[in-house]
Amino acid sequence: MSRLQSQATPWLLLLPAAVLLATFTHIPAVTTFINSFYTTPRGARPARFVGVEQYQSMLADPVFLAALKNNAIYALGTVPLAIGLSLLMAIIVNSSIRGRALLRMSFFLPTVLPMIAVANIWLFFYTPGYGLFDQILANFGFSSTNWLGSPNTALPSLMLLGIWKEAGFFMIFYLAALQQISPSLAEAAALEGASRWYYFRRIVFPLLMPTTLFVLVNALINSFRLIDHVIVMTRGGPDNASTLLLYYIYNTAFRFWDTAYASALTMVLLAALAAFSFIQFGILDRKVHYK
Amino acid sequence: QQVEINFYYPVAIGGPVTQIVEDLISRFEAENPDVKVNPIYSGTYSETISKALAAFRAGQPPELAVMLSVDMYTLVDEGAVAPIERFVETDEDRAWLEGFMPVFMSNSQTADQTWGVPFQRGTTVFFWNKNMFEEAGLDPDVGPQNWEEVVEFAGKLTKRDASGNATTWGMQVPSSLTSYWLLQGYVAQNEGKLFELSGDQTYFDSPEVVEALEYWVSLAHEHKVMKPGVIEWATNPKDFFEGKAAMITTTSGNLTNVKNNAPFPFGVQILPEHKKRGAPTSGGNIFIFEGVDAEKQEAAFRFTKWLTSAEQSAEWSIKTGYIAPREDAWETAAMKTYVEEFPEALVPREQIPFMVPELSTYENQRVARVIDDAIEASLTATKTPAQALADAQAEAERILRNYRN
Amino acid sequence: MSTIALPHQERGASFWRLVELVGCYVLGLLWIMPLLYAVWMAIHPPEYEVRFDLFAPLTLDNFIAAWSAAPFARYFFNTFVLISVILVAQFVICTLAAYAFARYEFKGKTVIFMLILLQLMVMPEVLLVENYRTMVRLGLVDTVLAMGLPYMASAFGIFLLRQAFLTVPKELDDAARVEGAGSVGVLLRVYVPLARPVYVAYGLVSVSYHWNNLLWPLVITNSVSTRPLTVGLQVFASPDQGVQWSIISAAALMTSAPLLIAFLLFQRQFVQSFMRAGIK
């Protein structure tokens, strides 16, 4: 067991992972950054250095601004709701309620299914006139709504699907965290005369803080990463009312073939993701740590 | 030695298209044992060009693909497709190429070369539900003939429940994708035009275009005879079958679909006129790709020629509802029988004299998206048509500026 | 029966207890409803899509129609190959890296670990433009390999396995070494078998992730012979004109069926796997 050999071993073990990660994460991130300062090469015309021009046109691009705004609304709308619901679900499923397994299944099932499949199914629910939602609402005297066809409802419709799909996923994390809480804490609180709500507010919720943080960051990332339902249900429409950032990148790169502009857009996305990781490692992690 | 070629095709209409394509291919292969054609179903038109261009850029293009005729400039700009003239050698070849109707060729030629071969071409036509016409006291055999009549009929046909919510809309025009195409019909009827055939100039903010869009929007907002917001292409025929819409405009490619699925007698006619008759062409051409062996290109050409010859054109038209783009196709026996049994099939053909080429520019996908957005914005009342079109024109200018020199 | 179980509390408030209970079940029903409805649509003739009738005739026609309308068999096969390739590669690559992090000390360990964790934020689909170019350069566009490659070195997998390896008692490692096993021997004979539940958990999470993944495969595949189910479904369900919801439902359910069935059969393992994967 020579010294040299034992020092080389970890590097050899890391090599395949490092090469792949560098090739598909680190180097692309850097080249994206570089490419965002050039134009898109087309046919006979090669790429040309244009400095920050791509970023300037981005600021003047109404679609980009709409995408940014939509994504912010999407995140702010889905994340807190999904987290709140998932916590509620976790608490339900963690209790001794009859039919726990069935409830857990119904909460979790949407998570397992492909987004593309459920989006296609939901597409029908949103169909004006005879879709599920309109059928149900018709019973209460509501008129038919063009859910995906109106700018006011298109994004919220996507958000609803997003919440439905994600809440069960986050529930699992809360469930795991709840099961980590020693039952003797509940007993100690009961002995002291704490009500259920008090116990939840003062003990359970604070103890779940690390989980909440983890879920929060994941939910934020997902809200910028998952666009399958946009592709299927609205294609960003109407009039970009439901265009999300990554969808716009996808469109720009693979529909309009403007890869340089797409690179600049990607940099914005990366900046957003970096901000989330900053939330996790920078600010909140310190506050919620008690271990 | 067998030559293998890949054939991307989209499905843009209802019906068992995949099967029809496969049938045709197996017949071609029987006649040409040295060629093997792999049909690859590639989704919508826009997905098809995405895929095909992606594959081309990756150095593995399909030998041929059915893509929107209007994507010609994009494809030419990329250097992705080969001019058809390169393969035309014999007189027979020349006769075949000249046999296409000129209106379809205007979207297929630029720089004195033909880049795509008209294949699944269509136009928009007008359908109505005869039962509802009768209920509303209209003559079930005559559709509305002009813009005003459309509004009038639709008003009569729109049904509302006690609380005033519409249960049936008088008129429905789809607007979820490539809605510029329907706008183009209105624009043509209004004696205007959307773009220059050179592919580097648009006229989105011209008064004729603005009026046309204002008319369309007025159906929903002023006259309240059309469902507000964006109407899905996919659900439009379904709404018609379900009785949620009494009159619809949709692609002629839906003829067969409507014929098979409408549970009531229906009427079909060319689009109503305004200042004059007018309608856009639409649909896909077959493109032969660069970047593959000459031998394969040649096989692709042979397949293209076979597929668009009179016999096959007629068959394709009969089975799908697309317009056969060649005069000689209409002369075939099969076609003649079909038209006798189903006279409605003649309707798209009637429209040919009034047709204008579909919007086609450089960066066509992007420009189309710009005008589509403007239409959606107007239909959803986020902007006035004039404002939306002015914005769209500015954006189109920005995009196309680079292509003028 | 209380949602947060405190012993012996609030016995009297049975009315609110009941309201609460009903609330729980309503939420559960609401959540499963979309799927039940999809199943309803898929197993009845199209006429019943929009008409709810308990006695509507059952049919498998929708499935048959969907199956014959697109080469789903091929798509299933592609997905299966894709998932197998990814899973095997992930297991091997992540195991090696995780072992290095769990049991070796070397310079820059923390920095490298951080760099790897970066991928938790920046998934390959975020960089799809550049990754596409890379694949073009490698000549891999429209191959199964291209679909899988960016995911093979999974930061999540490395992290998870590292955690698992860290919980392996040092004494077991020592014992194996005293008994004569070398580095690789210790890894294969001790760490890997002991981390088996984590492999199962990670495997399930990974399978469901890649079964469901759409964007990257959509971008990188062109042809039927590589397209996975999700892309196949996307292509299938997006004709511009006219759709039949019952057939789309059937197709959507069909593409989800293996996961759905696996989930129903192994619900516990699934939930526990995700839970295990979630505990960090």
Place this chain on the structure above:
Amino acid sequence: MSGIEVADLCKRWGAVAAVDNVNFEVKPGTLTVLLGPSGCGKSTTLRLIAGLDSASAGAIRIGGRDVTHAPPAQRGISMVFQSYALFPHLTVEENIIFGLRVRRVSVDERNRRLKKASELLGLGALLQRKPSQLSGGQQQRVALGRAIVAEAPVCLMDEPLSNLDAQLRHDMRKEIRSIQQRLGMTMVYVTHDQIEAMSIADQVVLMRGGVVEQKAMPPELYSRPATTFAARFIGTPPMNLVALSNGTGGAVVRGTDGPPLIEGPGDGLLLGLRPEELRVGASGTLAAEILAVEYHGADSILECRVGDQTLMVRVDGVLRNQIGEKVWLSWADGAAHVFDEKSSRRVDHRPIALGARSEDNRVLHSVS
């Protein structure tokens, strides 16, 4: 100040009776230890008293009031858990006053009690720390503090020291006892450690398989074990139980022919002799052969064969005897206990007075 009465208490988990008709009384201001091997129902009994589980049958009275169906918070009890059950996200101070906050005790009162408890337990410097920043002993003190500030008349403790090391356990035990006596608390204390039980209790309730085996003060438990189980559970090494049989002149050790040790027949009886009460000498009552010697420093444990039975003998210091050597065992008159083999209960007996016997011509029975 309230005493506790546990009457006919039963707790069934499905078919298993974890607690089976348990009766005992804890006098106000005294400390009762529930002692017994793992799984005997100690914790269950305690949890029933606390109201954390509900009784299948029987009654619990605290301070004369029937609390069998009262929720825990209304029983006037505080409790210290084995794992301390400290809230990990709260500081020591917040942990201690948690219950006072819940009960909306006034801030002044809260501070007064906190001050008193933290002085009593020496926690003053730790009040702002989180539990994870404390040692095991300090955590234990915090748990104790939480119980003290409640100023509940009754305090329940479930193996409160089992997570601590031996030295700390010893110190904390003294501390708990002293606080209990100083504050005059009524305390029920669960442990499976007999030394802990003996050194801390006013009364020991020895349990086994859900039933009470013996209730007694510690010295009585040691000197008059009621059953063979009690006899062997207390003391290390445990009491030797030697089977007797009928012999001439009284009961003899089975497998030997004398001497008679107690009056009357011996069949079905067991003679109990504690290892530390046996003496080894060149003369004595029973002839024995040394099988093994284990050296412990202060004392050594001898394994001796008498007849066909093995006895442990504890002797001080290093033994000079050799393995295989033959010796005589003797004991004081009061040191012998007799049990019925079948019921395993203690029976009264009359010992036969036996002088030390010098080595004689008796033949030791060897076992083949």
Place this chain on the structure above:
Amino acid sequence: MSGIEVADLCKRWGAVAAVDNVNFEVKPGTLTVLLGPSGCGKSTTLRLIAGLDSASAGAIRIGGRDVTHAPPAQRGISMVFQSYALFPHLTVEENIIFGLRVRRVSVDERNRRLKKASELLGLGALLQRKPSQLSGGQQQRVALGRAIVAEAPVCLMDEPLSNLDAQLRHDMRKEIRSIQQRLGMTMVYVTHDQIEAMSIADQVVLMRGGVVEQKAMPPELYSRPATTFAARFIGTPPMNLVALSNGTGGAVVRGTDGPPLIEGPGDGLLLGLRPEELRVGASGTLAAEILAVEYHGADSILECRVGDQTLMVRVDGVLRNQIGEKVWLSWADGAAHVFDEKSSRRVDHRPIALGARSEDNRVLHSVS
């Protein structure tokens, strides 16, 4: 059969020396115990011998061969770990033959050794179980089995019994000793339990803070501790160390004015008296006041004040004396140990013979 020599062994973790110049020798076929408090470097020493850590300095020889830099597998050792280190995914059988598989021992040979070991340890019926299906004692046996089949001349054990309960620990200890002797293994055994060390060892190496405090056979360690640390580490309660001071006629207990206990000056000396060697009576050598009594069943521990110092006394059974009562302490002549306070090393002394003293007019010094 190989002995072990550990010469000037050092192990530093950063700045801390976990093992500091340790020397000892283990004769072939004997059992040496490494004893000491937590963190004293026992495990580290053992791991250095095993080759699981590498030495910072010094040498290790096994069977005369220098193995300081050899990997564990080439040192001819087997090892039993504190937590047994059984592979939870393998059956008992697979666990036992793990090493033989790794070393590609032939199947026949493997079966032969497995059979032998499982007979020796009574594991025959358990071979197909997983470790989790075994009791602690059975798991321990399997760990032992794995060490035995290796047929390595040297066996190392790191607190192999610390996870077992008292009774089982006692039995297994005897079993290990008997196997070690029967197979003639050379064994190094780590424990922090002095009773365990005393009862099993041929030689005890007592460690503290990385250095060897004393190497000796068990009785010598008890009867002639080399340092105050050794004196207090062996025995419970630990040896009383009483500070002496100069007095008339010899050294007296500090804070008293007599009687003189040893010849010469007393300043800077400590008198060591084991609690179990002190006698309490109405007469004796030292006057004392009883501060506390702790009852343990077989014996009681008295806390007594002598001068300004506190002594523990172990007496048998229940004590009839009261707290606050004044008594006399006495001890046998050989029972006194004397240490230098500064170096804490043992020093020779000449005791002054003292007859029992009847209660007289001496005034007990009370501490203010």
